Amino acid sequence: MLTINADRLWRTLMRSAEIGPGVAGGLKRLTLTPEDGEVRDQLKAWAAEDGFAVTVDGAGNMFVRMEGASDGPPVLIGSHLDTQVTGGRFDGILGVLGGLEVLRTLKDLGHVPKRPIEVVNWTNEEGARFSPPMMASAVFCGVETLDWLYDRVDDDGVRLLDALEAIGYRGEAPVGKPVDAYFELHIEQAPELYDEGIDIGVVTAGYAVRGLLIRFTGETAHTGPTPMDRRKNAIIGASYGAVATNEVGHAYAPLGKATASRLVAWPNKPGILSSFAELTVDVRHPETEAADRMRDEILARIAEGAEKAKVKWEVVSTWTYGEERFDPALVDLYRQAAKGLGLSQKDMMSQAGHDAYYMSRVAPTAILFSPCIDGITHNEAEDITPAHATNATNVLLNAVVARADRD
Ligand SMILES: [Zn+2]
Known part of the structure; x- marks a missing residue:
């Protein structure tokens, strides 16, 4: 089994936690604010250090790319870097920076995947500033139009398009493209895994919302x-x-x-x-x-x-959203990876919204959960341990590589 650089992942998470601090130890990094712009710039800088190209689409979704041995639709890993007004340091963030750690690890190992692998940071997953949530993945998947997204207005009357341009993240790339598969790692946001002392939650489906x-x-x-x-x-x-x-x-x-x-x-x-x-x-x-x-x-x-x-x-x-069922083959990749790594696991349903629901309409998709302490989330006290982050990202790494390298 492959394993990540755990210290580097934690350092990266802690650097993110400095950008857009809240008042009580968490984050206030609302979408398309200067703080969101700053963390996006940081993601770009990290990608550049390792020679990964970054593409930004018209909805501000960012794609960090590792080339594969052959071309074709990428295996996509993603989540979001924006937070709620009283947000935690890991909700969404673990999924993006865990994805970056997957790319970094493969580069360290000199492992060129058969297919390209990309990490996406979705714009406005939270819906805390512009409603509704997950709107940029909705456009990516053809559920909503880009013009509709541009016309959303926040409580101060700011149009989403203007906010996107103000931080310089209205990209050139078209919104939406073929994807081989979509993997999302997220903290559980409920206390089940933590209370039961289980390492990994394999999400098979979600609550209908x-x-x-x-x-x-x-x-x-x-x-x-x-x-x-x-x-x-x-x-x-x-x-x-x-x-x-x-x-x-x-x-x-x-x-x-x-x-x-x-x-x-x-x-x-x-x-x-x-x-x-x-x-x-x-x-x-x-x-x-x-x-x-x-x-x-x-x-x-x-x-x-x-x-x-x-x-x-x-x-x-x-x-x-929410009643989509996740792809059995991808779900099985998580199970096999957790088993190979000697981690305890259980199947579960997600009660929270994730970009993965929309993605499951256009590509094989599955979500993986890590525990979070006492299930506290959308709260500045949200917390995980370095072991939580490491275990889940190791599962993500092995599942993604198995998918990207398949015949
Ligand atoms: Zn989230």
């Missing part, structure tokens, strides 16, 4: 003199929706989860009723039909709440 962005429209009015029965407060319509979402989540627990994660309103000032509110809802369930049912129940209750609040409502956007 249904996302909704809902807009409520009311009328501004004075909070004092306006009679209760004449009010059209958008905040109230959205709040009924938020509470209903939470109640549906409890009704389907523990398998089902429903979250009202974001509520914005305008003018959102004391002394005035809001004429505008937007609510973000997401629903997750291991069974597709149940996820659809949860979404439909939430929509029905949103309609009731809007009527009570006397506000209009509409679904502004929706997103769907």
Whole structure:
């Protein structure tokens, strides 16, 4: 079995952890901010040190390439370097920098793969600044258009295209190309592996996810003199929706989860009723039909709440992913690699979103999990040990090489 340079991987992760620090030891590296630009520049510099070419596509996705003995579609390894507002140092980052370590290791060994291998850093996996999440891999896979991506706007009214150009990462390459296979390493983001003391999670499938962005429209009015029965407060319509979402989540627990994660309103000032509110809802369930049912129940209750609040409502956007099944041959490569390395492993489902879901629509795809301490994530306290990183990246290395070198 091949093994990586564990110290170099950890040093690389710790260098990334210096770029865009949060306030409590984690990271605040929102997509397409100057901090994101800085970590992208660092990735480019690392690639250049080892003579790996870097290509950037029109969505800002970055591809670090190791040439193979023959040409043809590359074996792709990837994840993301952007983070949440209270992000950790490893969510997504381990997948990109673990991929870089795979290339570096092969170079050290003088191992030229049969097929080229590329490492991708996807733009805006998190969806924390521009909604929805995973939008650049969605465009890469033909689920959304590039113009749609360019037109997304953040809370300050900045258009995604302008943010992309401001950090110099609107690339020339077309978005989307043939790929031989897609491998993604990610921290688990739940406590199962850590609690059970298992080294490796082999992800066979995901929870079905249904996302909704809902807009409520009311009328501004004075909070004092306006009679209760004449009010059209958008905040109230959205709040009924938020509470209903939470109640549906409890009704389907523990398998089902429903979250009202974001509520914005305008003018959102004391002394005035809001004429505008937007609510973000997401629903997750291991069974597709149940996820659809949860979404439909939430929509029905949103309609009731809007009527009570006397506000209009509409679904502004929706997103769907997660029920894709991962490629059995790739899943087996992870299992074989973990076995060969003497690591404990278990099959599991992913409850979080990953670019791999979209990639699975265009190429054989599979995700690999490493444990994370206590399952803490999307939190600055998110942490892993060097052994977690090393074990998982060793599995990634051997699985990727087996794929790239096959006949
Ligand atoms: Zn992530």
